[in-house]
Amino acid sequence: MTPAKKTTLAASALALSVMAGSAFAETTVDFTVAEYSSKTGPFFEEVAAAFEKENPDIDINIEVVPWDTLLQRLTTDIAGGAAPDISIIGTRWLLDFAEQGIAEPVDDYLTPEFKGTFIDTFMAPSVIDGKIMGLPVAASARAMLVNMDLFEQAGAKPPETWDELYDAAQKISALPDSYGFGLQGKEIETDAYFYYSLWTHGGDILNEDGTSGLASDAAIKSASLYKQMVDEGLTQPSPTNYSREDLFNLFKQGKVGMVFTFPMLIPQIQEEAPDLNYQVMPFPEESAKATYGVTDTLMLFADSDVKEEAWKFIEFAYKDEWRTKFDHGEGFLPVTKNVAAEDYYKTDKDIAGFAAGLPYAKFAPTIANWEEIADVTVRALQRVYLGQETPEEALTAAAAEINKIRGK
Amino acid sequence: MKSFNGFKPLAMILPGLLLAMFIIGYPVLDLAHTSLQEVSRFGQLRGFTGLDNFAEVFADPLFWGSLERTAIWTVTVVGGTLIISLPIAIILNDDFYGRGIARVIIMLPWAISLTMTAVVWRWALNGRAGLLNATLMDMGLLAEPIEWLAEAQLAFTVEILIGILVSIPFTTTIFLGGLSSLPQDSYEASMVDGATRWDQFRHITLPLMKPFINIAIVLNVIYVFNSLPIIWVMTEGGPANGTDILVTYLYKLAFRFGQLGKASAISLIMFGVLLVFTIIYVALVMRGEKDSAAGEDA
Amino acid sequence: MQPKLKKSLIYWAVLSPLVVVILFPFAVMFVTAVRPRDELFVYPPRWGFSEFRWDNFAEMWVKTNFGEALFNSLYVSVLSTALALVLSIPAAYALSRYRFPGKGAYRTFLLMTQMMSPIVLVLGLFRLMVALGMVNNLNSLVLTYAAFNMAFTIWMLQSYFSTIPRDLEEAAWIDGASHFTSLVRIFLPLAVPAMAVTAIFSFINGWNEFVLALTMIRSSDDFTLPVQIYSQVAGRYQVEWHHVMAGTVLATVPVAIVFSWLQKYLIRGMALGAVK
Numbered sequence: 001m002t003p004a005k006k007t008t009l010a011a012s013a014l015a016l017s018v019m020a021g022s023a024f025a026e027t028t029v030d031f032t033v034a035e036y037s038s039k040t041g042p043f044f045e046e047v048a049a050a051f052e053k054e055n056p057d058i059d060i061n062i063e064v065v066p067w068d069t070l071l072q073r074l075t076t077d078i079a080g081g082a083a084p085d086i087s088i089i090g091t092r093w094l095l096d097f098a099e100q101g102i103a104e105p106v107d108d109y110l111t112p113e114f115k116g117t118f119i120d121t122f123m124a125p126s127v128i129d130g131k132i133m134g135l136p137v138a139a140s141a142r143a144m145l146v147n148m149d150l151f152e153q154a155g156a157k158p159p160e161t162w163d164e165l166y167d168a169a170q171k172i173s174a175l176p177d178s179y180g181f182g183l184q185g186k187e188i189e190t191d192a193y194f195y196y197s198l199w200t201h202g203g204d205i206l207n208e209d210g211t212s213g214l215a216s217d218a219a220i221k222s223a224s225l226y227k228q229m230v231d232e233g234l235t236q237p238s239p240t241n242y243s244r245e246d247l248f249n250l251f252k253q254g255k256v257g258m259v260f261t262f263p264m265l266i267p268q269i270q271e272e273a274p275d276l277n278y279q280v281m282p283f284p285e286e287s288a289k290a291t292y293g294v295t296d297t298l299m300l301f302a303d304s305d306v307k308e309e310a311w312k313f314i315e316f317a318y319k320d321e322w323r324t325k326f327d328h329g330e331g332f333l334p335v336t337k338n339v340a341a342e343d344y345y346k347t348d349k350d351i352a353g354f355a356a357g358l359p360y361a362k363f364a365p366t367i368a369n370w371e372e373i374a375d376v377t378v379r380a381l382q383r384v385y386l387g388q389e390t391p392e393e394a395l396t397a398a399a400a401e402i403n404k405i406r407g408k
Numbered sequence: 409m410k411s412f413n414g415f416k417p418l419a420m421i422l423p424g425l426l427l428a429m430f431i432i433g434y435p436v437l438d439l440a441h442t443s444l445q446e447v448s449r450f451g452q453l454r455g456f457t458g459l460d461n462f463a464e465v466f467a468d469p470l471f472w473g474s475l476e477r478t479a480i481w482t483v484t485v486v487g488g489t490l491i492i493s494l495p496i497a498i499i500l501n502d503d504f505y506g507r508g509i510a511r512v513i514i515m516l517p518w519a520i521s522l523t524m525t526a527v528v529w530r531w532a533l534n535g536r537a538g539l540l541n542a543t544l545m546d547m548g549l550l551a552e553p554i555e556w557l558a559e560a561q562l563a564f565t566v567e568i569l570i571g572i573l574v575s576i577p578f579t580t581t582i583f584l585g586g587l588s589s590l591p592q593d594s595y596e597a598s599m600v601d602g603a604t605r606w607d608q609f610r611h612i613t614l615p616l617m618k619p620f621i622n623i624a625i626v627l628n629v630i631y632v633f634n635s636l637p638i639i640w641v642m643t644e645g646g647p648a649n650g651t652d653i654l655v656t657y658l659y660k661l662a663f664r665f666g667q668l669g670k671a672s673a674i675s676l677i678m679f680g681v682l683l684v685f686t687i688i689y690v691a692l693v694m695r696g697e698k699d700s701a702a703g704e705d706a
Numbered sequence: 707m708q709p710k711l712k713k714s715l716i717y718w719a720v721l722s723p724l725v726v727v728i729l730f731p732f733a734v735m736f737v738t739a740v741r742p743r744d745e746l747f748v749y750p751p752r753w754g755f756s757e758f759r760w761d762n763f764a765e766m767w768v769k770t771n772f773g774e775a776l777f778n779s780l781y782v783s784v785l786s787t788a789l790a791l792v793l794s795i796p797a798a799y800a801l802s803r804y805r806f807p808g809k810g811a812y813r814t815f816l817l818m819t820q821m822m823s824p825i826v827l828v829l830g831l832f833r834l835m836v837a838l839g840m841v842n843n844l845n846s847l848v849l850t851y852a853a854f855n856m857a858f859t860i861w862m863l864q865s866y867f868s869t870i871p872r873d874l875e876e877a878a879w880i881d882g883a884s885h886f887t888s889l890v891r892i893f894l895p896l897a898v899p900a901m902a903v904t905a906i907f908s909f910i911n912g913w914n915e916f917v918l919a920l921t922m923i924r925s926s927d928d929f930t931l932p933v934q935i936y937s938q939v940a941g942r943y944q945v946e947w948h949h950v951m952a953g954t955v956l957a958t959v960p961v962a963i964v965f966s967w968l969q970k971y972l973i974r975g976m977a978l979g980a981v982k
Contacts, residue, residue: 037944038938061925062925063925066937072662072663073921075450075666076832077832079450079452079833080829080832080835082832082836096449096666097450102450187644187646236536238555239558240559249537252747253537271744272746272747369665371665371666375665378646379646379649382647416800417800417806420797421797421800421801424860425812427849427853428853431831431849431850432827434831435827435828435829435830435833438830439822439827492724496724499717499721502717504710505711505714510717512962512965513728515965516728517728518961518965519961519962520957520958520961521914521931521932521957522914523916523936524932524954524957528731531947537747537751539734539753542752543753573727573728576724582862582903585899585900585903586865588899589899620865623861623862634823636823659825668829678826679826683821
């Protein structure tokens, strides 16, 4: 072979290998992460970095989005044709995403082993029409937190029924500058605060036939009880000024005897109010035990071009080591059996208190237009708390409106 | 320069015009298009439905409530801002000790984004944990803490006051700019004639400031009408829609409930309202304004 | 008492209620930013605190990636201002000096561009940026802010320009200078106060703008300051208020500096005095 030919051959070989090399160029997986706290972003970056080390040809692009703007962001992204490949979403939105064909069913991707790692209670809300439309990524169950110092001062005992709660609230509110029962009246989950009472009074958000359960006796009784407590000064004044965060801040200040909350409040108390003497208890009952289970879902987008790679990352991210770190760090309840089996969840009395509610946890119904329906409920409750309408008027009107939205 | 100047002026306005038309025009057309369609929850257009979206909007009592509140919001905030800013600007235009500092302080609300301003005020207005109540109580002005944002009436009033507060720097700047360009001779001449300060104000300052006052009114109306952050951060339009104005209602429709067709219709209605206002205002009030240098005899 | 001193005292007395109300939130911000975390929720709330935790600022800087957000904000604000000015000055000059067909329509169009709130246009704008391939690019914000600011900058500049008498320029033309030379060497220096005010407005709009930045900029590395700070508050279970306030305090500083620097251009008589 002449020298010229050799050079040409070498050059072509080089060119070929370069081209072949570029065939292994990185695929990018876009992952929208909803921000729970300042730890969320760094955590997922860590997972991504570890994954990329094992899979150098896949690049995970993480976008951290604050929860308040998440739905807006996703709406804009989808409308603009620039949706991510995976995203964390509120499970309450999942049905809307599924109906619009945005969510990809993951049954075919799930190996039986992987599927088996999930706790059924938390997997269930993500199942729509028999198909699994996403994986549970975060979960909490609610419970009641009481301020033991206030109870001692007032000579009251932490309540197990609503009647006992009423009595305790009276005693604590008699103390100067203290309020027996914290009631949320503003912004997100104002309706949830009501559901806690609704369920433990034996009512439900939706009746068997799918119509709204807000006009039921249990519902009216619950709302009336709340209103009565507001009127008698047993709650903090003007509940409609207190969002979830405001209410919890008031509890941290030691001003509130009883409040309904989530496990994520515990780390906050430890850092911001270390002297607070609190205790975790189940919701008071009237005719049923209940708590509110909330999950968030990790969703795969149907339009994604890189589903294989995205799924690979998902499997990686669900390894026990990562789930433990995430759940502990954010204060969530575990969604996987292995993490739930850890001693931590039995020995840490706070987390155990929240986890104890799981057997009878109720979830928000997986229905379309949930945000709108929740808004109707919130507005009705606000009118009740402000005294603009009686509980019966407000709830009956709300039930009618909800039925209309549901097409019933 | 009274004759047609050829293409030079057109060339001068063209680049800017193109940018504005492109960046703003496209979304507006997109919006108009969307409002006439049935839109899925996530913005996918499903088919022409004519004026259905608009019909739905007009049948919605929440829309009318929001419209009314928007009018109240706009008039009170703009009115309040003007009444406060003009004297402030006159003061700041004058020479006195510490003027530089005063100017910087008056401008400060402009230095933070509206969203953050609202966040800080919400934090300060908290009934039990907020420093406003604590301060007022310490000063003896309040016996009991007030829950400022609990009820719609009071909350709306507070929001209006904050709206005025954040609009003052912008308006004051416009007025200051105008005042700084007023000719000194007229004042000097009038003083020779024995005019009082008030006379000077009424007969020299006000008329000469008219173009600036008009700009301030028109622009403020537009900005305040469309202003989301203050009301959103403080009450999200609640409680029970009591502080909802058109733009907060629209935000909920679009991004919480996914009703993008209806939201687009409302956007166009808002635009229409502003357009009508501006046309009427410009025609009635600004008709008398002359361009001082363009094509007029000196 | 000297007249100026008396006048100053009266003025400050009149201004003081407003000054107090303006400074109140800043005081709240500062006081919250420097206190230790476990004093955020003391009851009753008090202005006092045990120690100056200047560390909060350093922590916040690192945790919220403040430096990068600051740079992003500066980049976007300065560039969009520059772009807006470059495009507006000739346009305003044309409006104030020349007559041409479509002038009225042009002014109306400009005003109309202001009437649409970005909230309302965000979906369309996003689609546009996707089509241009400019999503997650800070330059998309530069273009958008410049476009939205233009109506105001042109309007403002034109009002000022109209107050500058043509005699000086005409004198220069008579002397043989070209239009362009007279524009640059005689007109522009007189227009400095106008440009200063306009620059302030445009800079601040870019600095504080939130909705568009939130939508266009995807990765947290590229967030501008308002988005970065707001992300500390929005929807988190645990809001670190001391950091949030520290961030807001720091975000205000550059703007306050810009104010102090530019406000001297608003001194009475500067525009006309020079003409005399």
